[in-house]
Amino acid sequence: MWPLLAKTARLLPAEAAHKAAVQALRFGIAPRPSLPSLPVRVAGLQFDNPLGLAAGFDKNAEAMAGAFQLGFGHVEVGTITPHPQPGNPKPRVFRLAEDVAVINRYGFNSEGRDRALQRLITYRNKGQAAGVLGINIGANKLSADPATDYYDGAKSFAALADYLTVNISSPNTPGLRDLQDAMRLPEILGAVASGLADASENAPENAPVDYAASVPVFVKLAPDMEHQQLIAALDQLAEADIRGVILTNTTISRPDSLKSVHKQETGGLSGKPLFKLASQTLSDAHKHLVKTGMRDKLSIIGVGGIGSAEDVYVKLLLGADTTQLYSALALQGPELPSHILTNLADMLAKSGVSDIANICGQAATIDEAMKLAQHSAITS
Ligand SMILES: Cc1cc2nc3c(=O)[nH]c(=O)nc-3n(C[C@H](O)[C@H](O)[C@H](O)COP(=O)(O)O)c2cc1C
Structure with missing residues (x-):
């Protein structure tokens, strides 16, 4: 039934299929797989497994319980902006089926903080939490002062989030990525810290x-930063007591390999x-944090191009503490998380890995990680 439903959804335009999927999960219309136990501990939080749902699927916090039902160890809702805003004109999301890819320029279509707050409060009051819940916050397109928006998000959602994500890397809000710059970052991180402090006061x-x-x-962070910009940002995150870095958001680059007619659409790929660009960024970040003795301060969440257990394994080997995906769920359907986790459990068992933390950062290059992952997959 699920493969058929997923196939039918692919006949719809991409945004309509996305909306239908969110509504299906909202009403619990989703597989309920039995899952292997693959616990990981990240930034002081206990996760049931190392695969989460990345931000952008459940932008308005409507379908957390359904998303957990699919098997994800964590679910990140958002990006939520303080005020409602419509996002960019449609069409604004495209499937690149031949390339197993998506391009989107949604532009933070958001029902705004208050609607999301209501839903999150209801969700928490029901005591439904089946995993770690992240809340991803952003700035309104027409905000006069983005730092104020991040302050607002941190203050508003502190009591409801297991973790908060500061999204300064979406390519579809003009100027947002500039906030990753060493000159701008302290102001944003300071605003988030003030938001948390004021939430505590209240x-x-x-x-x-x-x-x-x-x-x-x-x-x-984005995968399109220059190496030095990435390094400068990491140093500042560690200094500001940020606990994790999510690598990466979508890319504005367009690899030559793309075949789809949609490949030149504006937006994030x-x-x-x-996969490779995001994984290289993750590996560079891991190595820098180890070299500077900051690795224990900053966890790494690897995201970008994951579609299989081998992909998760590669990200873990390159230094991820846990991982996320989004596009592959849209392209492959709701059974994907449980397939990945079942296969990952087999791969880990066949490789004699009893604690996922033990493989974190064990590969120096993507090629090495891919070889190790393929070996575990072949022998499984
Ligand atoms: C349609 C779409 C919407 C997205 N919206 C957001 C968003 O609102 N906030 C955010 O932080 N990331 C957003 N992302 C980025 C994803 O969270 C993720 O970082 C990126 O897609 C790479 O992972 P993937 O290759 O598994 O999709 C979006 C991605 C897609 C495909």
Whole structure:
């Protein structure tokens, strides 16, 4: 039934299929697989497995329970902006089926903070949490001061998030990626810290809480940064007590290999053609953090082009503590997470790996990681 439904959804335009998938998950119309236990600990949080749903699928926090039902160990909702905004004109998302890829220029279509807050409060009150819930915050397109928007997001969602993601890397909001620059980053990170501090001040007197200590903050970066810019950003994240870096968002580059008629559409490219670029960024980040003794401070969440257990394995070997995907779910359907996790469990067992943390960063290059992953896959 699920492969057939996924196939039917692919007949719809990409955005309509996306909407239908969110609504299906919202009403629990989804497989309920039995899953292997593959625990990982990241930034002080316990995850049931090392595969999460990346931001952008459930932008308005409508379908958390359904997304967990698919098997994801964590689900990141958002990007949520303070005020509602429509995003870019349609069409704004394209499937590149031949390339196993997606291009989107949604531009943070968001129902805004208040709607998401209502849903998240309802969700938390039901006590439904079946995994780690991340909340990804962003800035409105017409914001006069983006730092204020990140302050607002941190303050508003501190009490509801297991972790917060500061998204400064979407390519579809003019100027957003400039916030990754060493000159701008401290202001944004300072605003987030103030938001958490003010949320703590507002906590009820009989239940004081220090959100700066209890809610780890992750920052999501682009794969298109120059090496030196990436290094400078990592140094600042570690200095500012950020707990994790999500590598990476979509790319504005267009590899020569792309075949689809949509390849020149404006927007961020994701899926298979992003895999190597995102993995190289992750590997570079891991190596820099090890070299500078900051690796323990900053966890790495690997995302970009994952479509199989081997892909997850490669990201772990290159230094990811956990991983996420989005495009492959849209292209392959709702059984993908459980297939990946089942295959990953087999690969780890066949390689004699009992603790996923033990393979983190064990490969120096993508080629080496791919060889190791293929070997584990062949023998499994
Ligand atoms: C249609 C679409 C919408 C996205 N929207 C967001 C978003 O709102 N916020 C964000 O941080 N990332 C967003 N992303 C990026 C994904 O979270 C992810 O970083 C990227 O797609 C790479 O992973 P993938 O190759 O598995 O898709 C979006 C991606 C897609 C395909």
